[in-house]
Amino acid sequence: MKIKDLMTPVERYQTLGLDASLSDVVNAIHDGAHRDILVVDDTGAFAGVVTMIDIIIALEPNYKKLNTNDLGSDILSNRFVADQFKEYNLWSNTLTDLCGKSLDLKARDLMHVPEDSHYIDENSDLEHGVHLYIMGATQPLIVRQNGTVTGILRMADVFDEIINRMSTCAD
Numbered sequence: 001m002k003i004k005d006l007m008t009p010v011e012r013y014q015t016l017g018l019d020a021s022l023s024d025v026v027n028a029i030h031d032g033a034h035r036d037i038l039v040v041d042d043t044g045a046f047a048g049v050v051t052m053i054d055i056i057i058a059l060e061p062n063y064k065k066l067n068t069n070d071l072g073s074d075i076l077s078n079r080f081v082a083d084q085f086k087e088y089n090l091w092s093n094t095l096t097d098l099c100g101k102s103l104d105l106k107a108r109d110l111m112h113v114p115e116d117s118h119y120i121d122e123n124s125d126l127e128h129g130v131h132l133y134i135m136g137a138t139q140p141l142i143v144r145q146n147g148t149v150t151g152i153l154r155m156a157d158v159f160d161e162i163i164n165r166m167s168t169c170a171d
Contacts, residue, residue, distance in 0.1 A: 003129055004122035006161055007143045007151035008034075015040050018047060018108040022058055025050055025107060036140055038152070039111045046149035048111030051139065058110050059098045062088045114142050122150050126161065129153050 014028050015038045025037050037050045057063045065088050084090070091098075118137050120129055122145045129141060133155055143151040 001126040001161070002122065003120055003124050003126065003143055003153055004145075004151070006126060006129075006157050007122065007153045008157070009151045010038065010046070010149055013038050013152050016050075016107055017042070018106065020107040021103060022055070022105045022107075022110060023103040025055065025110065026103075034152075034154075036152070036154075037107070038149075039107045046142070047108075048113045049140070049142065050107060050111045053138075054110050054112055058102050058105055059095065060090055062090050114138070118142060119144050120153060121145065126158070129158055130162070133158065 014032045014034050014036075016024055016028060018039060018041060020028075020037075020039075028037055029035060035052050038046060039048045039050060041047045066084060117132070119142045120132060122143045132141060133139070139155050141153040142149055143153050
C-alpha cells in the first residue's frame, strides 16, 4: 500500500491562515475530525502545522525556555523532570489563567514547520511511514509529491491499517 492510499488529502484537512488566532485553532479542532491544523499562507500553500503539543506549549510559554538538548537523552528521570518543572516555573498559573492569556496568539506563532525527516513522499510504501513513526517522527507526517504538500498521514490511520491487516491474518 502506498502512502497516498492511506493519507488524508490536504483539501479534506482543516486549514487556517497565518493570522488565525489560537481561539480559531481551538474552535476548528473542536468542530472537526482532526487534532491538528494545517496553516496556509495567503496563496493557500502549506506554511506549517499546529499540533496538540504546539497548543500546549502556547499555553505554557515557559516551555520555550527549556534547553531541548537536555531533553534529547534517553533518560528522563523523575528527578530531572521535577527539577525542570521547578526551574522553569512551569504551570505556576492555572490552565484557565494561561488559556485566557493565549487566545489571541496567531497561528504563525503557534505553528512549527516540520523538519525534512517529518515529510514523506506520497508514493512511498506504508512500511516507510511506519518506520518513520517508530524512529521518532512527530505526528502527523506531512505528505508531499514533487515538493508540494498533498496530504497528511496520521498515526491513527496507520495503526488502523495495521490492525485491519492483522485481523485478516488471525482469521
